[in-house]
Amino acid sequence: MSKPVTIIMIEDDEGHARLIERNIRRSGVNNDIMPFTNGTEAVNYLFGKDGSGLDHKGNALLILLDLNLPDMTGIDILRRVKENKYLKYAPVVVLTTTDDSQEIKRCYELGCNVYITKPVNYESFANAIRQLGLFFSVIQVPPAAP
């Protein structure tokens, strides 16, 4: 791994974002976390001005994605990421309140790597995020395709 993995967190609810970040940190993951609170900004960052995603060539990214965004649905972002030749190797973790089985199935079909439902029970939530942090600390994230 030439570059450390950057975690892209696309989450419109700042409270959720804070809780997620806190619990990731608690699990001992110290990678950079870039928070985005809406889909447009996240898309602009991910795909760059020309929409090609060339900016991230050679970067290792891990995307944390909420499905319910104010300006677009996370599913669209997921699809675009998985269709982009530079970004498609980046693992995508969908972290959302939606526990509809159809939605979950659809995300996996589009190439999502992990799907986590945000439980209201905080212990489970914190636990899930910490597990995710542990997961982050061991998975190998390939750099974006050359």
Place this chain on the structure above:
Amino acid sequence: MTADATRRRAIGQILLLAAGFLVLVAISASSVMLVNRAREDSGLVVHTIEVENQINTLLLEIRRGESAARGYLLTLGPEFLADHNAAVAAILPDIDKLAQLTSDNPAQAENIRKLRSAAQDRLAQFAKEMDFVKQGQPGGAVALIREAAVSDTTSSIRDVAVAMRGEEERLFALRNINADRTQRLASRVTIAGSALVILLAAISIFLVRRSARARDEAEAQLRDNNLNLEATVDERTADLREANNEIQRFAYIVSHDLRSPLVNIMGFTSELDELRADIFRRIASLGRAAGSAPVPVLVGENEPELEGEDRQLSQDFSEALGFIKSSIAKMDRLITAILNLTREGRREFEPVRIDTRELIETIVTTVAHQAAEAEAQIRIEPLPEIVSDRLALEQIFSNLIDNALKYLKPGTPGDITIRGRTKLGFAIFEVADNGRGIDPKDHQRIFDLFRRAGIQDKPGQGIGLAHVRALVRRLGGTMSVHSELNNGSTFTITLPIKWATTNRNRDT
């Protein structure tokens, strides 16, 4: 077209037919009558001719007698005598016959009387002539003949005959006119009657056609109305379905969106809980530093010993957090329940043939443990097979059986019976228990979402029966409860035996 008008029209038709029939009868009767009269008239005409004929015959016989007498006088030939005798013999019978024929006419009877006396006179003269001839006195006979030729007798016979003929001719003319009139009348009556019948028939046909047209129009109208009605029903159904979908989406989105802040509330409450430990540890250490109290004994790793007010503060803090957490947990359960309900509402039902008894036996097996704990026995009577959605049916019966087990009377062994029968295309299922029962004033309430009744000593959200009733309705059935407090409950479910996927289910 009103019913009144229809009835009037029907009565009009009947009257018309009756009138036609009456006219026909009248025509037939008058025809028969007139034909009879015509026959009578013709008979009279013939009769007149016969009378004239008879008069002529009589005169001929008299002439024959005269000429034969003359021939005999001239030639003395016996053939003339025979001829004369034959003619004379025929005269009186001819007069009798004539009298008979004209017996109805007093004028003619008078004439006949005159004729008879004249003829008798003439016959007497004949007899005298013949006597003269037989006695060989032709001169006397000739004189007699001469006398007779100019006498009253001959002329009176002629006069009477002429009078009779005249009378008969008068009668003939009269009767001819009568006969003609009768025939003309008959033909007129027939023509008029036929015309009337044809007219009535035409009116009838017109009326029948008019009512047929009216009926056709009414039928067309009815068809149109039906189509319109169907269209209206479809439209309304579509509207309702749309509204229902809207509500489902609304419930789904709202419950989803409510969950998001709830995650935060719960998360930061837990964070606060963590902070609480830090804060009170610090308060404890500060208090210890400020006062000259002895070193406090650590109760736990994170729970420093607190004094007086601080301890109270810490307990209040914990209590508040505890309430917040339990409320969040409850809210989460409710939201989850709504989500599940809306998800159920969106699920498409699939009608399959179901052996209800087997299905319920399976459910009973899964609750066998609870049943044993409650010392309850569950009896399943023979149940009808139905075509319906398996999952929905499972949920319906497992909810009802669960409830029956859950709300048994403490201290009484439970007895739960599941019965079934069919009626008019519907299968009626009953789940009866001997449990604590439901107060009649709560019968409606128990089917409402998040509402419960009776002593709240069992966990639950008040969702089961609301869910069951929603399912039963979607399956085209109805549901009711019969129960009294402390006397057990019977839930009755009526479902179509053969449920088909309808529009109702085509909500996506």
